[in-house]
Structures are given as structure tokens and as C-alpha cells.
Amino acid sequence: MDMHAHTLSPALAGRAPQAGFADPAVGAQAAFRVALEALAHPGRVLEIEADCGVPAGMSPAMVALLLTLVDVDTPLWLPAGVDDEVRAFLRFHCGCPMVDEPGEARFAALPRGHRVPALSLFNPGDPAYPDQSATLLIEVANLERGRALTLSGPGIQERAALHVDGLEEGFWREWRLNHQRFPLGVDLFLTQGRRICGLPRSTRVEN
Template sequence: MPTIPSIPPIPTTTAMRATPATSLLPGFDNPVDDAQQVFRATLEAFAHPGRVETLPVTSGLPDGLSPGLAALLLTLADPDTPVWLPADVPAAARAFLRFHCGCPLVDDLGAATFVCVPAGHAMPNLADCAQGVPAYPDRSATLMMEVASLTDGDTLTLRGPGIEATQTLRIAGLPADFRARWRANNAGFPLGVDLLLASGHQFCALTRTTQVED
């Protein structure tokens, strides 16, 4: 299971004064309690790969992010976790993350702790994301991707830690060659990328140890 950063601090009063209140959407209604609820749901998702979770709370929703991606980033991203977004993601999403999370937004895919792929954007090559190093495999990236559905589409049969026998996941919106990409990611263990897949208010996780049957 990947190391998940601690819940980020609430922005300081100085930071709030620096940005006009009317220019940004709110984050969580109750930042600490709501983030803790989403954090627990995220831990459950990683503990049970392929099991679909539903967001326990929602947040403000800037242009360019889905409910799942917004809530996950509000919960997990902080000033110590660089975030990568595709170049043409709207400025509103970038401003939202800078203000509420304080996270650096980077152009270098390999420098990102969280690689965020909103709807309409292609999944980058997993090998181009941070893989960790042998002494610190937790220094790898978690790729968050919005998909079309987590209840319909292609059927993935999953095995591995956290799965008693097999777990079935129906999903639409992954690349056609996802299975081959994921096998290559498995092969690099203990290095490799972990996934958080979101669709609207639902999300699930695949860890680098999760195997996808042919």
C-alpha cells in the first residue's frame, strides 16, 4: 500500500487575505472533518483494490476537475506533494489547488507526487511517472485519473494483496493497452505507480501489487 501524505493544513489567514474570496470556489464545507472522511475512504480503497468507494462528502468544484478528483486532491495534496496537470487544464482548477492545498504545480511529470488526469486527457506513460528508488519505493507517484464509468464497460479481474480471491471491476475509459501497461508496472515492484480511478462521486484504487488477469 502506498504512503499517503497526511491531511494538509487549513490555509492561513494571510493566504486567505491574499486572494479575493469571490475569485475562488470553496473547498470542503468542514475542511478538517471532511478531509478525514475522504482520507478514511481512500485508505479503504487502497486496502481493498478494485472495490468502488463513494465520496462521503463533496467540495467546491472548479472547472476542469470532477467531484472525485477535487475531493481526493483536497485531502491528499499539500505543500510537500507536487501535482502535475495536463497543460490545458483550466486556470480555475490550478488556482483552486494552489489556494486550498498549497501544492506546487509542476510541468515535469517525473517530479510529481500526484499525477492528475481529468476527463478528456490521455493517461501518460506510467514509466514516465516517478517510480521511487530501491531504498525509498514510497517516493513514487500516485496517478489519479477520471474515467467514464466504474460500473460499466470492460471487465477487469483483479488479484493480489487486499483481495481474498478475485475482485471484478467494470470500467470504461482506460487506454486500450492498459493491461500491458499495468503488467509492466507490476514487473518493477517494489517500485512503480499506484492508481486512483475516479468517476463522478465514485473512486477505487489499484496498487502496484494488484494484478490484472488477461
């Protein structure tokens, strides 16, 4: 399969994408620290303060994570309806190959308004290399209001509370199945505006 099958519209082909991080090294380091803290403390809502260009339809947090985590060695999956401007931006700044199938991706980014595929469609890693699994970035409507969830697992003292609005009804049922596959399974970042929340596959979610 051609990982570069998505072609840009003629209107974008000769136009330079908007800037990435204002200071690439500092911005990526700052965003990476926040991402690590989010995964180390599942359910804790943090903010990425590094400034970066944000293509239409994306959020600052999602773009900052992609600029930090995705590169030429990490195939990226985007839903079919994502704007060409987003694809051009990520190709220019990250150099990442774009794949057509969720199972071929190391990272997947789902902006608001795009349906999340079944988590089982993404690469769960291999028993010998569980770290080769996919990481999903999903934009939600709110990380302060919405469905009340109770989290437990590594990085959480007894229990933690999280409120999330904007995910499909069956998403958390799929997450429980993903958790049961540990040490295999996908990891997750939820984003909203500049906020992020990390949910590694080791996190148990009850609602």
C-alpha cells in the same frame, strides 16, 4: 525548473477560488478514510460523500482526493490543457507546487478527456524509499460498465472483478509492466463522479 511556472489568466488573478470542503477537517478525514479503504481493497468501488467545491472539468471524487492528499510538500502534475480555474483552486486550497514534467510529481491528476502519459514517465520510487513514488488520479467514464478486468493480489480474496470504461487500449498493458516493477511503481486511484477505486502497484490486473 520553476515549479510555479504556470501563470493564471488576468481574469482569474484577482478572483478568489470557490470553497473547498464545507468543513475542511471533517471532509478531509472522511475522504482519507475512503482512500485508505480503497487501497486496502483493490477493485472495490467506494463513494466519497464529503461535499466540496468542484471546479469545471473535475469530478467531486477527484477534487476531494486532491484536497485531502496534496499539500505544499507534494508536487502535482496536471495535463497542459487543464483549465486555469482548476490550477487556481488547487494552489489556493492545497498550496501545492505545480510541475511541468510527470517524473517530478508526487501526485498527478487527469480529468476526463486528457490522455494518460506512459506510466513509466512517473516517479516509481527508489529501492530504499519505494513510498516516494507517484500516485495517479484518473477520471474514467464508468466504474460499473466497460472492459471486464480480473484483479488479484494483496487485499483481494483470490480474485475480484472490476469494470472500467474510458481508458486507452494500451493502459492495462502498461499497468502490467508497472506491477512487475514492484516494490517500485506508481499507485492509482480511478474516479468517476463521487466514486473511487484504488489500485496499488501490488495489484495484478488481467483482461
